[in-house]
C-alpha cells in the first residue's frame with residue numbers, strides 16, 4: 480500500500496495543554512481522506528504541523544515517503560494548501576494573486592493559472608480586485624491558488640465554510656474530479672459529517688485532540704451499520720454484564736431505557752442468554768441498522784471508546 484502522508488504519534492502541547500495527542504494518520508495515494516471532528520478538536524493544528532507551519536512537540540510526519548524537517552522545501556512544494564481562511568492581497572486582482580503565489584513557489588507554468596481559474600469557475604473575472612470578491616469567490620480563489628502549482632497532495636481545512644448549497648456542491652464535484660482525473664490526493668477537514676460522507680474514501684475521526692477512528696467508507700457501510708438495541712429498566716446492570724461477563728466495551732447507554740451494542744462479533748442470542756443468566760429484566764432486544772450519523776455520534780459520544 481502506498482501512503483502519501485503519514486503521521487506517527489503526533490503530539491502538540493502549548494502552554495502545558497495537549498492540543499493533539501499521539502495522532503497516527505495514514506493517507507493513501509489517490510484517495511480523498513476526510514478528517515472529521517467537532518470545532519476545537521485539533522484538525523487545524525494537525526494540518527498546520529503537516530504543512531510545517533507549526534512544529535510538533537513529539538512525533539513525526541512522513542510526506543511522499545520522506546520525513547518532514549525544517550528544510551523539506553521540495554516536499555512542501557508538492558502540496559497545495561488552504562489552512563483556515565485564505566488570505567489574499569486585496570487590492571490585487573485574482574490573477575495577480577495567483578501569479579505572485581506561483582512566483583513565490585518557483586512554479587512558472589502560466590497555463591496552470593488559466594487552468595486553475597477555469598476549474599473553479601472564476602475565468603472571466605480574474606481581472607477583478609479580490610476586495611470585490613464575495614466570500615464564496617474567495618474560497619474558490621483559495622482553491623485555485625492551492626491547485627495552481629499542480630500539487631500531488633491537497634490539504635484543505637474546512638474549505639466549504641461560508642458557501643451556499645450550490646457552491647458546496649460545485650466544490651464537492653471539483654474535489655472528486657481533481658482526485659479522479661488528476662490523481663490528486665486530498666486531505667480535507669470538516670465538522671460536517673454529511674459533507675465528508677459524500678466524498679471521502681477514508682475517514683479519520685478526531686475529538687479532543689485524539690484520533691478515535693480511522694476507517695474506510697466501504698468498511699463502515701459493510702460492518703458498522705448494525706447494532707443490537709436492548710430495552711430494559713436496568714441499563715446500568717446491562718452495562719455491567721456487557722463489560723464484565725462478555726468483555727464488550729463497544730456499547731452506549733442511550734437513556735434510562737435503551738442501550739445499544741455496536742460490537743458485531745457477538746450475536747443477539749448470546750447477549751440475551753448472558754442477560755437472562757444474570758437476572759436482567761429485558762423488555763425487548765432487537766438488531767437494528769443505524770444511520771452513518773448515529774455511527775459517528777456513537778464514536779464521538781463514547782461508543783467505541785467507552786470508558
Ligand SMILES: Nc1ncnc2c1ncn2[C@@H]1O[C@H](COP(=O)(O)OP(=O)(O)OP(=O)(O)O)[C@@H](O)[C@H]1O
Nearest residue numbers: 493498516517518519520521522523524525637670
Ligand atoms: N496557539 C494556540 N495556543 C493555545 N491554544 C490553541 C492554539 N491554537 C489552537 N488552540 C486550541 O487548540 C484546540 C484545537 O484547535 P484547532 O483549531 O486545531 O481545532 P479544529 O478542530 O481545527 O477546530 P476549528 O474547526 O474550530 O478550527 C482548540 O481548543 C483551540 O482553542
